[in-house]
Every structure is written in C-alpha cells, then in structure tokens.
Amino acid sequence: MIARHHWKRGAAPLAALALLVAAHGCGRDDGRESLISRIPADAPVVVIEGEHVIPGAWLRNMAVTQEILVRQSMPGMPLSVDEYSLIENTRKLLTKINLLALEARRRGLTVTPQEISDRLSQEVARFESTEQWRRQLEASGLTVEERRREIEIELLFDKYREEIVRPRVLEQYANDDKAREFYEKNPTLWDEPLRVHLFHILRSVARDAPESERERERRRIEQARERILAGEPFEDVARSESTENSNLRGGEIGWIAENTRELLPEVRDVVFRLEPGKVSDVVESPMGFHLFLVKERRERRHRPFEEVKDDIKERIAAEAIKIELEKEIAALQQQMDIRYLRLEPYIGEKPERAAGGQAPAGLGGAGASEQPAAE
Structure with a gap:
C-alpha cells in the first residue's frame, strides 16, 4: 500500500526527505539490490x-520516500513492500504533481530564482554541511541544477x-x-471533558512482595505526604521519593481528561474528585502506593x-482541496499527452506479468500510454 497522496500544504517536496536518506534505497535487509536503485537517474520515465x-x-527519490513513509506509518510491523507496485504508484x-505544476505555469504562475534558492537553503540546513548535502545529491543521481x-x-x-x-x-x-x-451537525465534537493538571508520586511494590516490604513502603509514602x-x-x-520516571519532572504527569484510559480504575475517581492544590490520601493499587x-x-x-x-474551516478546506485537486488532475489527464x-528493461517483469498477469493500471484517460524505454 502506498502512503496517501500528499496534497497538504508543504507536502510536495518529498525529494528533500529522500536526500536525507539517500542510501536507504540501495539495498535490502537480506543484502539484495533494491529495484528502485536499478532505475537510471538520467532515464526518462514519463514524458508529458x-x-x-x-x-x-x-522517481527514485520519491519512491524511497514513499517506502519510508509506509514503514513509519506502521512502526514495528514486519513489512514486505511490493516494489513493483511502489514504483508504479509513485x-x-x-x-x-507535474501535471498541476505545468498547469500552474500555463495559468501564469511563476517561481523566482530566489524562491528556489530559499527552498534549497532550507534543504541544505538539514544536513551537517553543504558538502554532505552535495554528496547526497550526487548519490541520488541529481546535479544542483537538476535539483x-x-x-x-x-x-x-x-x-x-x-x-x-x-x-x-x-x-x-x-x-x-x-x-x-x-458545527451544528457534529455537536459532540466540541464537548471538552473535565481535565486536571496532574502530579504523582509512586512507591513501587511488587505484587508478590512480603507484607513487611509493603508496610515499609506505605510508611515511606505516608512520610512523604506529611x-x-x-x-x-510536591x-x-x-524527585526524592517517587520511583516512577515522572520524578525527573517533579512528578508531573500533565493534563489528563476524565475519559482517559491511562489511569488505573483505583485512582481515577480519586484524581477527578481532588480540589486544586490538595494532596490525595495514600492510594493503593497493584503497582504500589500513590500520592496525587x-x-x-x-x-x-x-x-x-x-x-x-x-479550525472547522481548515478541516473542511483540507478535504475539499484534496477533492478539487483530484478533479483537476483527472481533467488534465484527459487533455494532455x-x-x-x-x-522493465531496468527492473524486470513483475512476477505475475511474467506469468501472463496484467500490468499495473496506468493513470487512465486519453493520451496516457506506455512506450519502450529510451535507448
């Protein structure tokens, strides 16, 4: 599955991310060369x-970026990316993106050399040095002018x-x-639950700890309360008594809503009944003893x-812009060659195609066609 289309503001320059990870697409965990890296940097892949x-x-840079976005969207999941589909969908x-850029130019929109230089400076600033950026650019198959x-x-x-x-x-x-x-059709979206800015002290006790240890920890947290x-x-x-890692922040947990599932049932009612500035009694839970x-x-x-x-306008606009862009792209696909x-000369036949299956669907529309690779 390809990452969703990036029609949001500031999402077009995906190649900048690819430059940051230029080495990513050169191989696989099993040592195989990736299909993406086989596509020659100077080979035309689409002509409009x-x-x-x-x-x-x-294409290489964006395909690498799309693969990274897919993997980041499902961290920890063992993914087997279909590189043929990844390349074609990318x-x-x-x-x-190029169709809309050409239409922008046709309608009289322009980009100044200074605007390009400013975007380039932002990109270079992500690297440790200009030289490192140039090396990554070269590794990706681009010259400065091409970038x-x-x-x-x-x-x-x-x-x-x-x-x-x-x-x-x-x-x-x-x-x-x-x-x-x-706003009126979605009234519950605007309901804010009760929230509290919560601080916490915990003295941890194992569930199977002897009673003498439990009593020692209970006395210690009672002394902390005193x-x-x-x-x-607090x-x-x-900082001196809590065994939880929030002790580094002085016990601060942050803002907690009453409908949260983060709190143990034993402590939820106690927390949301507390008045501001008041310290709770000692609360016992399977984790140990608490103060709030x-x-x-x-x-x-x-x-x-x-x-x-x-916020509502922005939400409506974001979805409407995506729909409008897709409509305009569909029209351009019909109009343009x-x-x-x-x-295939670079990445080989997709396995199911080699066995007689269908090629991945193109963009569709009049004028879209597949041609032999340039010699």
Whole structure:
C-alpha cells in the first residue's frame, strides 16, 4: 500500500526527505539490490506533452520516500513492500504533481530564482554541511541544477494549490455558513471533558512482595505526604521519593481528561474528585502506593462556534482541496499527452506479468500510454 497522496500544504517536496536518506534505497535487509536503485537517474520515465520529461532520479527519490513513509506509518510491523507496485504508484503520484505544476505555469504562475534558492537553503540546513548535502545529491543521481528544476516543480505545485485552488475552496466550501453547518451537525465534537493538571508520586511494590516490604513502603509514602502537608513542595518530594520516571519532572504527569484510559480504575475517581492544590490520601493499587496532586482543574464545557470556527474551516478546506485537486488532475489527464516509458528493461517483469498477469493500471484517460524505454 502506498502512503496517501500528499496534497497538504508543504507536502510536495518529498525529494528533500529522500536526500536525507539517500542510501536507504540501495539495498535490502537480506543484502539484495533494491529495484528502485536499478532505475537510471538520467532515464526518462514519463514524458508529458512530448517535451516535459520526468527523470529516473525524481522517481527514485520519491519512491524511497514513499517506502519510508509506509514503514513509519506502521512502526514495528514486519513489512514486505511490493516494489513493483511502489514504483508504479509513485510514478503516478509524481506525474500528478507535474501535471498541476505545468498547469500552474500555463495559468501564469511563476517561481523566482530566489524562491528556489530559499527552498534549497532550507534543504541544505538539514544536513551537517553543504558538502554532505552535495554528496547526497550526487548519490541520488541529481546535479544542483537538476535539483533546482525539481524544486521549481514542487513550488509550482504548491502555488497552484494555495493561490488557485485554496481561495476557491474557501469561498465555496469553507465559508462561515458551511462551518456553522458542520458545527451544528457534529455537536459532540466540541464537548471538552473535565481535565486536571496532574502530579504523582509512586512507591513501587511488587505484587508478590512480603507484607513487611509493603508496610515499609506505605510508611515511606505516608512520610512523604506529611512533608508536603508541612509545606515542602510536591515537586521536590517527588524527585526524592517517587520511583516512577515522572520524578525527573517533579512528578508531573500533565493534563489528563476524565475519559482517559491511562489511569488505573483505583485512582481515577480519586484524581477527578481532588480540589486544586490538595494532596490525595495514600492510594493503593497493584503497582504500589500513590500520592496525587491536582494543580489546576478545567471543568467540562462545550466550545462555542467562534472559538472553533477557524479550525472547522481548515478541516473542511483540507478535504475539499484534496477533492478539487483530484478533479483537476483527472481533467488534465484527459487533455494532455502522457507517455510512460517502460521500466522493465531496468527492473524486470513483475512476477505475475511474467506469468501472463496484467500490468499495473496506468493513470487512465486519453493520451496516457506506455512506450519502450529510451535507448
């Protein structure tokens, strides 16, 4: 499965992430060469309108990034990525970005050399040195000028989305009336539960600990409570007495909502009945003995429309922009001549194709066709 399309603001320059991990796509855990790395950097992989060429380096970089995003979305999961599908789906995504960039240029949007240099400077700043960036760029198969051209495409895509699509979406779909309608149709979204700013001291005791140990730890936490009641700051006592890692923060747990599942049943009722500034009695649980302090309490409330209006508009706009972009891409696919150069000479036949199966579906639409790889 390919990571979802990146139509959100600032999401187009995926190649920048690929540069940071340029070595990633060169091999596999079992030592095999990846299919991605077999695509020549200078080989054309897509040609639009007979003259706009998407080179293999762009496809390689974005495919590496997409694979990383997939793995990051499911950390700890043993994934077997279908590289053939990864490459083909990435090529479709890359083509969509380029189609919108070309349409932006046709409509008169431009990118200045300074804008490209500014984006490039932001990218270089992610590296330890300019030299390291240049080495990674070279390893990815790009020259500085080719990377500048790639950035121009990214910025044209951004401008098309922000200067052409977003204003239209905000006017048609994300105005005050639409936001009010969404607010009234989803009343429970704006309910905030009771929340408390919680601090905690724990004296850990194993469940099978002898009674003498339990009594020793109970006395110790009772003495800690007496120190707090006598005026010693809760945070200082937590640092010296608590066996939980929150002791480094003076026992601070943070803001906890009443509907949380983070708290043990034994302590939930105690915590949410505490008045601000009051220290709880000693609470026993399977973990040991606890003290709690509530510094601040925020009661249940229903957030008014004016408070959430802008958030609602942004939520509506984000989804509407995605839909509008896909509509415009579909129209461009029908209008423009899109040629996909065959990748099989570099990556081989997909196993099911070699056995007579179907090739991955193209972008569809008039003009989209697959051509032999360039010699």
